[in-house]
Structure formats: structure tokens, C-alpha cells
Amino acid sequence: MKIKDIASVSKQLGVSRREFLKYCSIVAAGMGLPLGAGEQIAEAVTSAARRPPVIWLSAQECTGCSESLLRATHPTFEHLILDLISLDYHETLSTPSGHQAEAARAASIKANKGEFILVVDGAIPVKDNGIYCMIAGKTALDILKETAKECKAIIAMGSCSSWGGVPSADPNPTGATGVQKILTDAGIKTPVVTIPGCPPNPYNFLSTVLYFVTFKKLPELDDLARPKFAYGRLIHENCERRPHFDAGRFATEFGDENHRKGYCLYKLGCKGPETHANCPSILFGDTGAGTWPVGTGHPCFGCTEKGIGFHKPLFSRASLHMVTPPDTYPHVVEHQGKSALAGIAVAAAAAGAAYVAVDKVAKKLGDDDGKGKK
């Protein structure tokens, strides 16, 4: 390991070498990488011949995605992003305007052809040939297609660029579309990673970039191109209110007694049971426990799931994918081997109990008037 390089980088970041290594290890652990990967990441980012060039295109966005990144309050992470990558073009952050800004973009594309990472925030309108988003007289649609052919990989930052997000909500007035769909339709094969969220968690973005810089490939992705390390689990699986769900204790109105007690928000429309993301595990804003929507008492609205956030009504019930009791519960149907008669009787009794339990859960879920509370 090149200690000297790490020392100089940590000096640049204004943190101790030890702290710098610690942050890299946290990032590695967040991605579920084996022990030692943190050092690998630290080495990769410090020993790179030059900072990886990044071009950031904004289309139909609210700038929340950029803000979430800039507001990552932990100075190390913020610096990591801005000092360790070379952000060659970003409309909101660029010092020059007009043709000077555009010239910087063109120059970086030319100099880093095939090497740079393209980040896109905002959806791309395709209706009426894309006239609903223009930059320097060109449609975002054309700029995206042009730039996507030249870069190494694309990160679709936020729900808008992942699959349309807010502007694609019914009736989708401008034909707002996600990056991947546009590229697939245009036959452009550059790999795309989606980091959905509205706004997405900056650490999921940062981890993806660091993974890419360190291992020279993209992390493992799911069928919606989301990194599995961040979007592999349902919100519902890691939610701190889950015991209340399992016990049938629900808030039925904002501010009611059960809501104030911190009960499960399922009946208020929580989409946690059908939304994949790591919000309950890594939280937002670096301000400590409970700083995520459900933690503050608001139902998850499903922004990281295609077709849920901005599409499914806020107060409608989520579809449950996991009501079946886990394996540790007695099986509903026991295999009948050559076990002793007593064993079968026990199994039958257990099956009966499980049946009753499932029936109870179903009844509670259907119980709108809050009588299910304990």
C-alpha cells in the first residue's frame, strides 16, 4: 500500500490517515465487500494516475439529486466526491455559462473519450422530439444519445433519470422517460446503473463510483439496474417498525394514539413492503437515528421502486410480498415421512396453529377501523 499517497490525500481532505481509511472501510462494508476491501478502495482512489472524469448532465430535474450529494454533511464524503473525481461539467456548479460551459463539456468528452463516467439526473422528455428540455439550443434527448456513445458507463442518478420519476407521473405531459429505456430504444449499449431515490442517498452513489474506480467494473445489479448492495432488500425487511407490523399494531391516522406510539404505518399507505432500498439501514443526512421517512412517522412512498413512487396513490395499501411466515415458524403443510405417530400429531397441531396465525394476520390487515390495535 502506498502510505505516502494516502497521507497526501488525507491531508488534502483535512482528515487523518486513519480516518480516511475508516471511511473507505465503511463504504466497503456498506457494499457488503469482504474485509480488506476498504484498503483496496483507499489505494485505488489515491494511486489513480488522475481523477476519474465525470460529466454530469441535467435534464428534467429539480436539482434535488445534486443537492443531496452536496449536502452530504460529512466533510469527508463531500470532499471525496468533489476532490477525488474530476467533475468536468455540471450545469448547476459550473463557473462559466453559455458557450464556455458547453466548450468545457465538449473538450472533456474529446479528451476522455471512452473513459469518463456520465451521470444523468432528471428525466428525458421524448414527446414532440424532446423540445421540453433544451440546453444550448439542443434537446436533452440528443445530448444524452450523443454523450452516451462516448462514455464508459452511465449512472442514472435519482428516480427521474432511472425511469421518469415525478415528471412521468400520470398523464406524463412531456413523455418523460428514463435513461436506460432511451438508450435501449436507440440501440446504445453503454452500461447503465440506476441509483433511484427522490432524492437518492448520496452514499449509494458514492459507493458505486468508488466500486467502479477500485474494481474497474460495475457492482452487481438487479433487473432494474440498481446495485444489489443498496437495493437488494425491501424497506419492510429492515424497518424498525416491523415488529409492530408482525404483531398487528398499526397507526390508522396521522397523530392518533398508535401513530404517536410509533406503530407500523402500513395502513397509512406505507410502500415499504414493495419497495427495495437501504433507507432504514443507512438513513439520511448523517444526523443520527430515525432520520428516514418512516423513522419520522411518515409512510414510505416508494420512490426507489419503478411504478410505485409517483404512480401508486400515496394512501393506497402496498401489496405484500412477504406475508408468508418465515421458515422458523411451523410449516403449514408438514412432510409426512416415516415419523412416529406422535410426531405427526405435533405437526398437525403446529399446522393448525400456523393456519390460525395467518388467518389472524389477514383479519388484522383488513381491519380498517383500528380495532386491530392491542
Next chain:
Amino acid sequence: MSKRIVIDPITRIEGHLRIECEVENGKVSKAWTSGQMWRGIENIVKGRDAREVWLFTQRICGV
């Protein structure tokens, strides 16, 4: 003689802005600004359950 100057994109702001101005004898005589992006959030919130409208309007600007 007037000269037309176009500045697009205007950076360091949220959204996509274009400024055009006409300069006559070293002075700006006319100027136009135009937002270059439209999502139609007005149309998206039409007819919606009022309780969920904040979800959309909140995202007009994220700065």
C-alpha cells in the same frame, strides 16, 4: 447596428435558463429570458387527491 448575444445555459441556478439580449451601441436594448425545461407539474396535479399533491409540487425545485 445591434448585436444579439445568447447565453445558454445560465449556470449556477436550478433548472435550464436561456438569456438573449440585443446590444445597441454598447448598451442592452432588449432582453429575453426563457425557461428551457417544462415538466407540466400543473397538469400532473390536476384532479389528484389533494393529500398527495405536495409530493409533486415539493419537487418543483430541490435547491
